[in-house]
Amino acid sequence: MNKNLIPSYLAAEDVMELLDIRRSKAYSIIRKLNVELETKGFMTIPGRVPKKYLLERFKLLEL
Template identity: 45%
Template structure:
């Protein structure tokens, strides 16, 4: 299992544009920052992505 989901992968999984996927990832990363985690721009941890988008599996 991959550790991170990129914006391109999120766009494909969710069926949205690449730009909107970046907006979603930015929001998820802001949530993680508020919880005290360090984040990587343009990527979100796979486990967190799957928790937030129930029923969406990566890979």
């Protein structure tokens, strides 16, 4: 895998940094977003959240 690629999935550490929150809150947000995605019929990865979906839900713009 090319390390220069921007990851399409974010881990808790990424969510922590992006939202300036603690680890437990980051995992809580990831779980909630993954439940939302699962109810829409998408497959999810535990402990990871699609970057695009997180940015959409938090109304954040790409830097």
